Amino acid sequence: MNYSMTSLIKQAFQGHKGWPVGWRDPEPKKQYDAIIIGGGGHGLATAYYLAKEHGLTNIAVLERGWIGSGNVARNTTIVRSNYLLNNEIPLLEWSLKLWENLSQELNYNVMFSQRGVLDIFHTNGQRDEAVRRGNAMIMNGVDAVMLNKEEVLKQVNIIDPDNGRYPILGGLLQPRAGTARHDAVVWGYARAADRLGVDIIQGCEVTGFLRDSDGRMTGVETSRGTINAPKVGVAVAGHSSQVMEMVGIRLPVESHKLQAFVTESVKPIIDTVATFGVGHLYISQSDKGGLVFGGMLDGYNSFAQRGNLPIVEDVAEAIMMFLPTLGRARLLRHWAGVVDMTMDGSPFICKTPIDGLYLNGGWNYTGFKAIPGAAWCFAHTMVHNEPHPYNAPFDLDRFSQGRPVDATGGGPFPNHH
Amino acid sequence: MRIPCPLCGERPLEEFTYRGDAKVKRPDHDAPIEDWVGYVYVRDNPKGDHQEHWRHSGGCGSWLTVNRNTVSHIINSVEEARQTEESRISEKTQEKKLA
Numbered sequence: 001m002n003y004s005m006t007s008l009i010k011q012a013f014q015g016h017k018g019w020p021v022g023w024r025d026p027e028p029k030k031q032y033d034a035i036i037i038g039g040g041g042h043g044l045a046t047a048y049y050l051a052k053e054h055g056l057t058n059i060a061v062l063e064r065g066w067i068g069s070g071n072v073a074r075n076t077t078i079v080r081s082n083y084l085l086n087n088e089i090p091l092l093e094w095s096l097k098l099w100e101n102l103s104q105e106l107n108y109n110v111m112f113s114q115r116g117v118l119d120i121f122h123t124n125g126q127r128d129e130a131v132r133r134g135n136a137m138i139m140n141g142v143d144a145v146m147l148n149k150e151e152v153l154k155q156v157n158i159i160d161p162d163n164g165r166y167p168i169l170g171g172l173l174q175p176r177a178g179t180a181r182h183d184a185v186v187w188g189y190a191r192a193a194d195r196l197g198v199d200i201i202q203g204c205e206v207t208g209f210l211r212d213s214d215g216r217m218t219g220v221e222t223s224r225g226t227i228n229a230p231k232v233g234v235a236v237a238g239h240s241s242q243v244m245e246m247v248g249i250r251l252p253v254e255s256h257k258l259q260a261f262v263t264e265s266v267k268p269i270i271d272t273v274a275t276f277g278v279g280h281l282y283i284s285q286s287d288k289g290g291l292v293f294g295g296m297l298d299g300y301n302s303f304a305q306r307g308n309l310p311i312v313e314d315v316a317e318a319i320m321m322f323l324p325t326l327g328r329a330r331l332l333r334h335w336a337g338v339v340d341m342t343m344d345g346s347p348f349i350c351k352t353p354i355d356g357l358y359l360n361g362g363w364n365y366t367g368f369k370a371i372p373g374a375a376w377c378f379a380h381t382m383v384h385n386e387p388h389p390y391n392a393p394f395d396l397d398r399f400s401q402g403r404p405v406d407a408t409g410g411g412p413f414p415n416h417h
Numbered sequence: 418m419r420i421p422c423p424l425c426g427e428r429p430l431e432e433f434t435y436r437g438d439a440k441v442k443r444p445d446h447d448a449p450i451e452d453w454v455g456y457v458y459v460r461d462n463p464k465g466d467h468q469e470h471w472r473h474s475g476g477c478g479s480w481l482t483v484n485r486n487t488v489s490h491i492i493n494s495v496e497e498a499r500q501t502e503e504s505r506i507s508e509k510t511q512e513k514k515l516a
Binding site for chain 1: 418430437438451455457461462464487488
């Protein structure tokens with residue numbers, strides 16, 4: 001059933017009892033044309049684009065838990081393409097373009113809200129960086145606007161305007177950036193993929209890979225039996241090392257955790273996404289009224305989906321410095337997501353040394369915004385067995401060939417990106 | 418998380434700086450390029466016990482080798498990455514005492 005005003009009115013008269021399920025719960029078949037491991041945003045979106053763009057409909061998405069149980073449900077929902085490097089902007093900008101039409105395309109309201117992302121700076125050095133990044137964005141056809149102090153305070157009027165130590169000098173605004181509803185993205189892609197014939201199989205853990213005598217991928221062993229397919233795509237953010245280790249591939253990845261926070265609901269007080277340049281703090285307000293914000297990585301390898309208290313303190317201090325009016329807001333929840341941190345802060349969307357095995361991972365806590373674009377490129381890579389120009393820089397060989405995509409210049413220290 | 422520093426006792430996480438995988442070894446000067454790529458970029462990333470380097474930067478400044486579980490954060494063991502003169506002496510005195 002297509003979701004529309006007509007179907008809504010019709011269902012309203014039936015007491016909303018006639019809505020069909022969003023997606024089926026099929027038994028796994030023995031043979032597919034392609035398997036995607038991981039039923040998160042990237043996995044489901046890849047299946048959708050394989051079906052829609054490439055006509056490959058005999059596909060299964062295998063998910064260990066339930067769809068959307070990983071990082072796609074644990075992020076701060078920010079969508080942006082305000083990047084610096086010429087080889088990373090095209091991918092993120094393509095993703096943003098897909099976001100702009102996503103609700104219509106999926107026939108599912110992903111609540112994409114282009115409320116802007118405003119990076120506020122506090123020193124002359126940061127201003128130089130913002131000008132450089134803004135120019136890089138404009139050169140790549142991305143929207144970027146420099147705001148002065150008055151314009152920043154007009155946009156976010158709860159900032160302390162007179163912070164003596166870190167004065168507000170201005171901000172770099174990307175007006176087309178914004179936020180989306182994380183669960184809706186999962187459900188929208190799941191439903192759209194299912195309607196094209198994709199089997200979404202939950203509660204199905206991959207325990208091993210099957211290869212023929214030439215080493216080519218032929219399928220996977222799962223907790224629900226053997227499933228064959230000539231092409232297997234891995235999209236398991238946070239656990240890429242573990243899954244790839246099953247075929248003996250060691251990745252330049254460490255798993256770290258990043259925390260996010262939400263306060264109790266308050267009246268609308270911030271209508272954009274603001275990031276503060278001191279330390280690390282980004283904040284927006286959800287449609288329910290909760291203030292959603294996050295900080296830095298906890299800083300050490302971890303697979304615990306819970307955060308540590310020093311970061312809670314650190315983030316609270318940053319809030320008190322910039323938004324002292326929120327001092328009495330009560331924290332409702334804080335949680336952490338396990339993210340693949342790579343050695344240059346950039347992802348992998350690529351082939352692997354094994355024929356028929358493809359990797360989408362290493363997202364460094366920036367995976368949510370990239371879902372449509374990266375999955376679109378990943379589907380392209382899986383079908384053509386070669387990358388699209390947008391994702392060509394993001395292969396596994398870039399380290400040995402001396403071309404890491406390191407926007408911060410942080411070097412091979414995953415917890416510094 | 419609290420880390421028991423062998424020199425200072427149990428101290429809070431904020432006093433420590435993380436470096437990462439302690440099993441990485443610098444290859445020989447004339448080792449093949451793959452070894453160097455592995456040394457600079459590839460890491461053990463176990464879901465479970467992990468051998469890692471921490472520095473007690475907000476305390477005694479020692480480099481420590483910590484064996485920590487990456488799921489439960491339980492610390493199994495902490496040793497000095499390289500023994501200090503002081504701890505060698507105190508070990509000897511203890512050995513003498515025991516003898």
